[in-house]
Amino acid sequence: MKPLQLYTTAALTLVAGIGATEAAAQEKAKIDSIYNFEIKVDLPTTSVKNQYKSGTCWSFSGLSFIESELLREKKGEYDLAEMFIVNRDYHNRAIDYVRWNGSKKFGAGAEGCNVFNRISEYGIVPQSAYNGLNYGSDKHMNNEMDAALKAYIEAIIENPNGKLSTAWLSGFDGILTAYLGEIPESFEYEGKKYTPIEFRDKLEIKSEDYIEFTSLTHHPLYSRFIMEVEDNWELGEVYNVSLDELTDIAFSALDNGYTVLWGGDVSEKGFSWNDGIAIVPDLSEEDMQGTDRKRFNQDGKKKKSKLFNEVVPEKAITAEMRQAAFDNFETTDDHGMHITGYLTDKNGTRYFKVKNSWDTTNPFNGYVYMSENFYRYKTLTVIVHKNAVPSSIKKKLKL
Numbered sequence: 365m366k367p368l369q370l371y372t373t374a375a376l377t378l379v380a381g382i383g384a385t386e387a388a389a390q391e392k393a394k395i396d397s398i399y400n401f402e403i404k405v406d407l408p409t410t411s412v413k414n415q416y417k418s419g420t421c422w423s424f425s426g427l428s429f430i431e432s433e434l435l436r437e438k439k440g441e442y443d444l445a446e447m448f449i450v451n452r453d454y455h456n457r458a459i460d461y462v463r464w465n466g467s468k469k470f471g472a473g474a475e476g477c478n479v480f481n482r483i484s485e486y487g488i489v490p491q492s493a494y495n496g497l498n499y500g501s502d503k504h505m506n507n508e509m510d511a512a513l514k515a516y517i518e519a520i521i522e523n524p525n526g527k528l529s530t531a532w533l534s535g536f537d538g539i540l541t542a543y544l545g546e547i548p549e550s551f552e553y554e555g556k557k558y559t560p561i562e563f564r565d566k567l568e569i570k571s572e573d574y575i576e577f578t579s580l581t582h583h584p585l586y587s588r589f590i591m592e593v594e595d596n597w598e599l600g601e602v603y604n605v606s607l608d609e610l611t612d613i614a615f616s617a618l619d620n621g622y623t624v625l626w627g628g629d630v631s632e633k634g635f636s637w638n639d640g641i642a643i644v645p646d647l648s649e650e651d652m653q654g655t656d657r658k659r660f661n662q663d664g665k666k667k668k669s670k671l672f673n674e675v676v677p678e679k680a681i682t683a684e685m686r687q688a689a690f691d692n693f694e695t696t697d698d699h700g701m702h703i704t705g706y707l708t709d710k711n712g713t714r715y716f717k718v719k720n721s722w723d724t725t726n727p728f729n730g731y732v733y734m735s736e737n738f739y740r741y742k743t744l745t746v747i748v749h750k751n752a753v754p755s756s757i758k759k760k761l762k763l
Contacts, residue, residue: 392727395640399675400710401733405618406717408435409704410443412730414723418506419472422595422627423449424721425700426479429625432704433749434567436621442567445489447496447504448560451544452486453478457597458517458536462528466521472510473595476625476700476747480571481598487560488569493551496544509543575763576747578602579610581687586760591745593697602745607683609757611740614703614716617752624703625747626718629695632742637720639672640727642734644741646677675709681740689741697744707733 410431415424423446461470520532583589590599634643689695705717715733724730
């Protein structure tokens with residue numbers, strides 16, 4: 365993900381003399397008057413966070429999902445440390461990258477499953493114990509760190525000594541520590557001392573309770589396979605279900621009080637952060653002006669489209685369309701978000717309420733309303749609690 369540059373409608377309006385909050389409220393009122401949204405399910409969540417200039421949506425969305433799980437389980441409200449997970453994932457990724465002699469992608473991106481893997485291995489800490497801001501900023505600005513880590517690990521791969529020294533990993537971790545801070549061996553939380561492992565166990569976060577799904581036709585239905593995307597550096601496996609079942613898993617989970625961790629593509633022309641809407645318009649190119657650039661980066665936040673001045677027809681999504689978009693690299697794993705509910709518009713079309721990690725500057729205070737068709741087309745994977753999976757699907761997967 366490239367650096368974020370905020371040129372949103374709200375920001376431009378602020379220059380004209382109207383506050384950003386008022387501008388966003390005006391935009392929300394306009395969108396609501398067009399779509400007449402009606403909330404059907406709206407599950408408890410923690411506050412919207414801001415990943416800012418970092419390619420770490422997978423950590424923000426994954427921990428947001430876990431925070432909602434803790435709320436669902438009546439364990440209380442927690443603010444967990446995204447950069448603790450990022451630090452430990454980079455550490456593991458460096459080891460893996462060297463073992464593969466640099467033949468994998470190396471960078472800040474990862475998958476939602478990595479959050480669970482790192483918690484299983486290293487535990488977790490609250491934000492108060494590790495904010496990851498050790499470089500003179502109150503917002504996450506990881507581009508310099510990412511570049512430094514990349515340059516360092518490429519130098520290690522060159523193996524200038526002819527043999528790796530015993531210091532290379534400590535050197536890598538030294539860069540992480542310089543930017544994100546020292547990983548705490550222990551910390552105090554609400555008057556009690558914990559290690560990261562002890563805090564994980566206090567919260568009873570059990571990674572084995574969560575299952576990841578996709579729907580693609582180049583693997584057999586109800587099989588398990590390694591998702592072939594660049595950021596899946598850990599070669600995590602997913603269960604393959606039909607497109608209808610992938611959709612049913614999400615709605616069934618929400619209806620039963622479980623939120624959903626979402627990974628997919630938001631580079632589509634029908635995705636507008638500034639309007640708070642994600643759809644798959646069945647329109648010609650001429651009717652779709654002002655839309656996002658072909659490949660997603662956070663500059664997409666500035667886009668304001670005329671698409672959302674009325675409810676427009678959407679394309680009906682098939683499994684074949686999904687597969688073609690995946691095979692042609694039109695659907696990539698460029699973003700992770702957190703589904704927390706669903707709504708209907710005036711025509712009865714269902715939309716997921718999706719919590720993002722780009723602050724609260726859009727009409728829906730940091731949320732996007734994603735149509736069912738957008739979900740069917742652009743979802744790569746979802747993760748849900750095992751108890752949220754419909755029994756008919758569990759039976760087919762032999763879970």
